Every structure is written in C-alpha cells, then in structure tokens.
Amino acid sequence: MRIGMPHMGNTYIPFKALFQRLNVDFVLSPISNRRTLSLGVRHSPEGLCIPFKLTLGNLIEATELGADTLLMPSGYGICRLGYYAMTQEQILHDLGYNNIKVIGVGFSEHKLFGLLKIIKQLSNNAPWIRIISAFRIGLTKLNALDKIERVVQKIRAVELVKGTANKLYAKAVKAIDEADDYNTLKKVETGYINQLKQIDKNPQAQPLIVGITGEFYVLLEPFSNLDVENELGKLGVEVRRRLFISGWTKFSLFLNSLGINEMAKIHKAALPYLKRDIGGDGWESVGEKVLHAKEYDGLIHLAPFTCMPEIVAQNIMPSTKENIPVLTILCDEQTTKTGMLTRLEAFVDLLERKRRARHNNRY
Amino acid sequence: MIKIGIPRALLYYQYYPMWQTFFEELGAEVVVSPPTTQTVLSEGSSRVVAETCLPTKVFLGHVLSLVKKCDYIFIPAIRSVKSKTYNCSKFLGLPDMTKAVIPESPPILDIDIDVNKGKHELYQAIYKLGRRFTWNPFRVRRASIAAWQANLNYQQLLCNHSLTPPQAIERILDTPGVEPKTHSEYPIPMQATIAIIGHPYLLYDEHINYRLIHRLKQAQNKVLTPEMLTTEELESATARLVGRAKWTCEEEVVGAGGHYLRSGADGVIGITAFGCGPDSLMMDIVQRQAQTMTTPFMSLTLDEHTAEAGIVTRLEAFLDMIYRKKRKRICV
Incomplete structure (x- = not known):
C-alpha cells in the first residue's frame, strides 16, 4: 500500500513524519504548481471550486508516482466537501487508474479516536504505542511550523531588506522536515525564531x-x-x-x-x-x-x-x-x-x- | 388581519400549499408575489454580489416586490428534511442575507427546519413561529397538522395526476390559469419522451428557463419531470447512483436523473443555475451515468445572461439528434 494525499500549505511535513515512523510507504507528490492546477482543471466539473481542482491535481500527480491509497479530507455538514472524496475517486477511475482507493477522512466527524483508527488500518495494525508516538511527533512539527510562520508574518512587514524573512522561513521549513526527534526540533524552532527576530528592521516602519x-x-x-x-x-x-x-x-x-x-x-x-x-x-x-x-x-x-x-x-x-x-x-x-x-x-x-x-x- | 408575504421562488414550488394552510389556519392572510418578470430579476440581482446564483437573485427580486404589500415575509431556513442530509448554504443563510441586502423589507419570519436535531426541536421551532399569531399551543398544533395534510395531498396530486407544481397549486387554489394550448387535441403521435431534471425553482419558473417545458410539449414531446416520481422511486434510484443522499434537494436531480436514464426516456435535459454548488457535483454524476448508458444528455446552465435564442437553438439541435437516433433505430 502506497499512500498519497493532497497538499495544503506545509501539512505534508507532519504527515510525512507520521507515516515514516510507522513504516508506511508515503508518496510525496510535487508541491502544488501550474501543472497540478491544469491537470485538476482539465478533469474537474467546471462549476467546482479551486480546492477541489487543486486537490484533484495533487491526487493525480500522487497516482502517477505510484500511490494507490489516497487520503482526502471529507465530512458531513461542511459545504460540498463531503462529496469530494467520492467524486475524485470516480474521476480517477474514469482516467484509467482503476485500483485507486480514495479514503475520505472526516476530521470533525471521526474525532481523535476515529482518526487514530484510520491510521492504524493504514499502518498494517501497528501497535497503539507506536501510532501515538508518531502522531505526537507529527503534531509537534505542526506546532513548530506554525510558530515560526507567526513570527514571519510580523517580520515581513518591517524587515529592511525585503525577502530576508522568507529565505530564513524556507530554511526553517526544511530543517523541521529533516528533524527527527524532539530535541532537534526544539533547537531548530528556537534557533530560527531568534534568527528571525534579529533581522534588521526599518526603525520608522509603522x-x-x-x-x-x-x-x-x-x-x-x-x-x-x-x-x-x-x-x-x-x-x-x-x-x-x-x-x-x-x-x-x-x-x-x-x-x-x-x-x-x-x-x-x-x-x-x-x-x-x-x-x-x-x-x-x-x-x-x-x-x-x-x-x-x-x-x-x-x-x-x-x-x-x-x-x-x-x-x-x-x-x-x-x-x-x-x-x-x-x-x-x-x-x-x-x-x-x-x-x-x-x-x-x-x-x-x-x-x-x-x-x-x-x-x-x-x- | 396580518398579511404574510411569500416570495414565488425557491421552495415555494415545493411547499406553498403547506405554508398557505398553516398561516390561514392561524388566521393570517397570505400574499404571494406575482410571477417572475425581467424587472424582478434585474432588481434582485442589483442587490447582491455578482457571484450569487440566479435563483437567489430571483428570490430577492420577489422579496422586493412584496415590500410594503405585507406585514411579514416568511423565509424559512431549511437545513434538512431527512436525517443526515444537508442543504446549500444559500438556503441556510437566506433570512439573514435578505435582511442584510434588503434593509427596507418587512420583518422576516424565519424558522429553522432541521430534523437531525430531533422531533422536539422541530416542534419547538414550529410553535415559536405559530406563537406570533396565537398564544394557544393547540391551535398551532391544529394548524400544523392541517398544513402537513395539505402537503401530503399536494404531493399526491403531483404524483398521481402527473401535474407540474404550478398546475397543482392552481388546482388547489381553484384558480385555473390560462393553460397555454398545445396541439394535444390532434391525435398526432408523440415524437419522443424527454425527461427534465433539476430543482423545481428552475424548472417551473417560466421566465428564467424561457418556457422550456411548454416548448417541448409544443414540439409533440412527452415531458417527464422529477415531481412525477414517487419518493420510493427517487430514493431507490439515488441509492443506486450515489448510495445515501447527502443533500436535501438531491433526489430531484440524482434520483430523477438515475430513474429516467434507466426507465427509457429518449433524452434527458439537466437544468442548473450557474454557480450552483450542489448541482455542480450532482449533474456531473448524472452526466457520467448518461455517458455510460449512451442516453443523450444535455446540460443547460441558466443565468441572467441566458438568451432565448441560445436556448431554442440548443433545444432544437438536441431534439433533432434524438429524432434521428429514434428513426435510425426504427429502420434497423
């Protein structure tokens, strides 16, 4: 089983960490780009929104790279999203990828335990303790990423040389992706936040x-x-x-x-x-x-x-x-x-x- | 007497007899806005952002035409009428949106219909609505029972007599409108059976769909609509196509489409409004099904720029294709 999933910002980093720790084959499709969009647009019903089109593009690209089980957010009561997993599976089948399964993951519907159960199924019944520890490192990475992003949002507005914060942010994202234990993660997080705060600022900026x-x-x-x-x-x-x-x-x-x-x-x-x-x-x-x-x-x-x-x-x-x-x-x-x-x-x-x-x- | 205004748009076609009975039993007078005209449509669209869908614009136009003609306007927020279904955001936000874009509108009577929350909540909501007219809970109860009975009778009428909703409403109100003459007096055999699927507020608003049903009938075609099917037929067809229905108004599109594609209609016309959220997915499902069954399917998208000539041309081409296909079948 090879797992693929659509992109949304940096969410691929925690999921990658989660699945790697559980020894699940995780296919990382390219970050959304022009090709993703045009693939999605070409195969979607025209009246659908850009989240559908882009995620479909992501799923197609993941399939091209050999993924056969795709995760897609889903759920009852949230606009059209409840239908996306089903429709996208149908579209992929019509494109000739017949063995693809798209699993709809309803975050607010399944709650924590339901989500962990899905992960357990995907990981070939890994022991609970491993699932929870993998889940925890995923969450820690997520938190670290968002903490740094919050700082970047502030610095971008006042930095003297435009683009410095972005460069550091890109490096930080990479470092968090590569970090493998809590200590390194903590060090990366504080290190980059400090560096970001030391960027030269425009003193007159309001x-x-x-x-x-x-x-x-x-x-x-x-x-x-x-x-x-x-x-x-x-x-x-x-x-x-x-x-x-x-x-x-x-x-x-x-x-x-x-x-x-x-x-x-x-x-x-x-x-x-x-x-x-x-x-x-x-x-x-x-x-x-x-x-x-x-x-x-x-x-x-x-x-x-x-x-x-x-x-x-x-x-x-x-x-x-x-x-x-x-x-x-x-x-x-x-x-x-x-x-x-x-x-x-x-x-x-x-x-x-x-x-x-x-x-x-x-x- | 208190006058309640009901806009002739959106859910009017499904529930008007029920609403009318309810309010009249409670001693109110019901005022319905006149049929859609170009002024109604353009006034409605001038109030909202351009991306809003056509039926909502029509609805707001009808509300505008009711301003100063009634004391209250009845706009329900219907979330679900079946368990585990959900409705388009525009229906849910309709009372609030109307208040926001038409500040001069009379006070809005809204009611939350959500069967997922259980019977108790539903009854409470109905009582809260009825309490504006009477303090007596038994009178509200009597009115709701009468209203429900009216709704059942109405559905029976639609289903058994193959009437369209406007015809059925006319029959209930006993005010037969001028039925446009078709050539049915002459014993000419029907050319083809065409099924039209879509929401009632698109199918039966003759202004926005340019009298599509009438045109089809005039060309000697038998016209089938979703309202002619029983609930069981709709449900089983929906189950076959998508499993469980997720939208409140799903059956009239997916269910009817699935049923008519299978029961041997010569062609199916799907009518959607531009930018309709649920339809963009549901019509796609029906279209895919039509492709696998090789039944001719035409999707007509309506918006305020739709022109009569465009609709007629497409309709003629579609009918010609079906006739040719039928002739070929007969020859062979």
Whole structure:
C-alpha cells in the first residue's frame, strides 16, 4: 500500500513524519504548481471550486508516482466537501487508474479516536504505542511550523531588506522536515525564531494591520491565493490570521470534544447579522469582521469562486454596523498575480490614507 | 388581519400549499408575489454580489416586490428534511442575507427546519413561529397538522395526476390559469419522451428557463419531470447512483436523473443555475451515468445572461439528434 494525499500549505511535513515512523510507504507528490492546477482543471466539473481542482491535481500527480491509497479530507455538514472524496475517486477511475482507493477522512466527524483508527488500518495494525508516538511527533512539527510562520508574518512587514524573512522561513521549513526527534526540533524552532527576530528592521516602519479571513483551504494554501500574505508583507503590511492548522487541529481533535469552542466568541459577534451556521467558514468570516473592526486597519476576505458559504458571507458583510474596509478576493484558475497585486496596492493605499486622516483629526 | 408575504421562488414550488394552510389556519392572510418578470430579476440581482446564483437573485427580486404589500415575509431556513442530509448554504443563510441586502423589507419570519436535531426541536421551532399569531399551543398544533395534510395531498396530486407544481397549486387554489394550448387535441403521435431534471425553482419558473417545458410539449414531446416520481422511486434510484443522499434537494436531480436514464426516456435535459454548488457535483454524476448508458444528455446552465435564442437553438439541435437516433433505430 502506497499512500498519497493532497497538499495544503506545509501539512505534508507532519504527515510525512507520521507515516515514516510507522513504516508506511508515503508518496510525496510535487508541491502544488501550474501543472497540478491544469491537470485538476482539465478533469474537474467546471462549476467546482479551486480546492477541489487543486486537490484533484495533487491526487493525480500522487497516482502517477505510484500511490494507490489516497487520503482526502471529507465530512458531513461542511459545504460540498463531503462529496469530494467520492467524486475524485470516480474521476480517477474514469482516467484509467482503476485500483485507486480514495479514503475520505472526516476530521470533525471521526474525532481523535476515529482518526487514530484510520491510521492504524493504514499502518498494517501497528501497535497503539507506536501510532501515538508518531502522531505526537507529527503534531509537534505542526506546532513548530506554525510558530515560526507567526513570527514571519510580523517580520515581513518591517524587515529592511525585503525577502530576508522568507529565505530564513524556507530554511526553517526544511530543517523541521529533516528533524527527527524532539530535541532537534526544539533547537531548530528556537534557533530560527531568534534568527528571525534579529533581522534588521526599518526603525520608522509603522505597519498597517490587515486581518485575513475566509475559506479554510485558500487561506492555508499559498499557491491557491497567489501568496497573498507574502505580497502584503512586501507592501509593508502586517498580516493577522486566526486560522492556523495547528490551532485548528488542537481544537477539533482535542478541545471541542471537551466542550471548549474557540469560535464561540466569533459566532457571538456574528449573531446580530447571521443567526446560524451556514456550513464552511461563512459564519466565522462575518464574525471576524465584526470582532476585529476596531483592531485592524482592513480585512482581506479570501474565497474560492462559487464557494457557497462565502458568497452568503460576502453579501452580509457590507451591512454590518462595525465598519472596516474589506477586500474580497475570489480565487480560481483565472486569477492572475498582476490583477491581484493591483487590487492589493490600491487597497493598501486606501488604508494608509484612512489612517492619515484619522491621525490628522486627532491633533 | 396580518398579511404574510411569500416570495414565488425557491421552495415555494415545493411547499406553498403547506405554508398557505398553516398561516390561514392561524388566521393570517397570505400574499404571494406575482410571477417572475425581467424587472424582478434585474432588481434582485442589483442587490447582491455578482457571484450569487440566479435563483437567489430571483428570490430577492420577489422579496422586493412584496415590500410594503405585507406585514411579514416568511423565509424559512431549511437545513434538512431527512436525517443526515444537508442543504446549500444559500438556503441556510437566506433570512439573514435578505435582511442584510434588503434593509427596507418587512420583518422576516424565519424558522429553522432541521430534523437531525430531533422531533422536539422541530416542534419547538414550529410553535415559536405559530406563537406570533396565537398564544394557544393547540391551535398551532391544529394548524400544523392541517398544513402537513395539505402537503401530503399536494404531493399526491403531483404524483398521481402527473401535474407540474404550478398546475397543482392552481388546482388547489381553484384558480385555473390560462393553460397555454398545445396541439394535444390532434391525435398526432408523440415524437419522443424527454425527461427534465433539476430543482423545481428552475424548472417551473417560466421566465428564467424561457418556457422550456411548454416548448417541448409544443414540439409533440412527452415531458417527464422529477415531481412525477414517487419518493420510493427517487430514493431507490439515488441509492443506486450515489448510495445515501447527502443533500436535501438531491433526489430531484440524482434520483430523477438515475430513474429516467434507466426507465427509457429518449433524452434527458439537466437544468442548473450557474454557480450552483450542489448541482455542480450532482449533474456531473448524472452526466457520467448518461455517458455510460449512451442516453443523450444535455446540460443547460441558466443565468441572467441566458438568451432565448441560445436556448431554442440548443433545444432544437438536441431534439433533432434524438429524432434521428429514434428513426435510425426504427429502420434497423
């Protein structure tokens, strides 16, 4: 059995560590690129969103490299995602890969134990103790990656030589991927965070703060959002994102089952405008706008084209009393970098002018 | 008397008799918006972002035409009507979205229908809705029972008499509309049997689909629609194609498609709205099935830029193909 799975940001690193420790053959497909996208687009129904198309591209590339069991996130009650594993399996069969099995993994449905059970099946009944230790190192890597990313988001906006933080970040990701035990991991993590903090900063910089919210996949996969966070960093903007995969895993696998809901505050904020969960991340998008209106200078709302929950959120957002400039960027295979850059520059200009006006009023 | 406005869009075609009975039993008057026109559509689309799907735009247009004509507007948020199914986000967010984009709308009566939460929650939701009209829980109970009976009668009418929802609603209300004349008085044999699958709010809104059903009938074709099938037929066909239905409105597409592809319709036309989330997957499933069964299948995507000439051309080409195929079969 050779396992493959779609990419989403750096999530391949913890999964690679997990499966390597369990001696499962894990096929690492190329990081999402133009070919992945065009493969996905060619074989998908046209009305589907970019997460489907890109993950299908990833799965096809993994299959080409010899994977025969593919893992695909799934679940009941979250927009169209529940259907993806089944449809993608059908598409792969129609392409002539007849022995491919696509396993839908419902994170919020199976909970921690269900997930561990799936891993146990995939690893040929490895002993529980090994599964749990492998799972733990995966989680530690995930946490380390996200901690470093948080620092990078801050540094990018104020660094003197643009691109220094990114270079270090790439090195850190590689080092975390290669680290094999907790000690090295800890050392890599603190080492790179220190290095990042020592990057020369522009002393006069007063970065604008822009929140970034929207659909799960396009937020976390830089290829699908054309690396919007990096581009904002280049424009001298500090990006704030609530959603990190490590935080999400912590809550959906451990804390939610104990009755702790990290989103309760956001949902409460959204309540006057949207009374119920509409699937996907629509409720959270509205809530975050309301919650952070005072705190941020602007908000970027990322959504895949034809995403149902985000369209509802996009329609509701302008009507909130809490006013903050929102730029909605729809991501699909037609989105181009130049178009997006122009819109980002205009948006940042607008935010700067607003801040200046606010400043002048004060004195 | 309190006037309740019901927009003639989306779930109107499935549940109107039920809603009407419920509100009238509680002593309210029901106002339905007039049929869709170009003004309704363009006013509706002017309120929302462009990516919103056509039926939602039509719905908002109908809400706009009800402004100032009623005291409340009834917009339910239907999450599921069967266990373990889920509905499109646009249905769930409909009351809130309407409030956000049409601030001048009358107060919105919303109700959460979710059978996954259990019977108790459902009854509570119905009672909460009825309490706006009467304090008496037994009166609400009586109204809901009458409403449910009306719904069952309506479905019976659709299924047994092969009526389309607008025809059935007309028959219930006893206001026969002017039925467009087909040539059925002449004993000309039917050319072909065409099945149309899709959501009722696309199939029976004659403005947005350019009277597709009427056109097919006029060309001497027998038209089959999802409402003509019984629940059992729909369920078994869905089970054959995808296992268990995951969407609230899945059976009218996958179930009907699966059934008609097998029961020997000469051709199947699938109608979707541009940007429809669930349909993008469900129509794909039916299309794949049609390909393996070599039944002609045409997918028509509707949006506000759809033109009459385009639809007619495609329809003619599709029908010609089916007729030719049939003739060939007869000759051989």
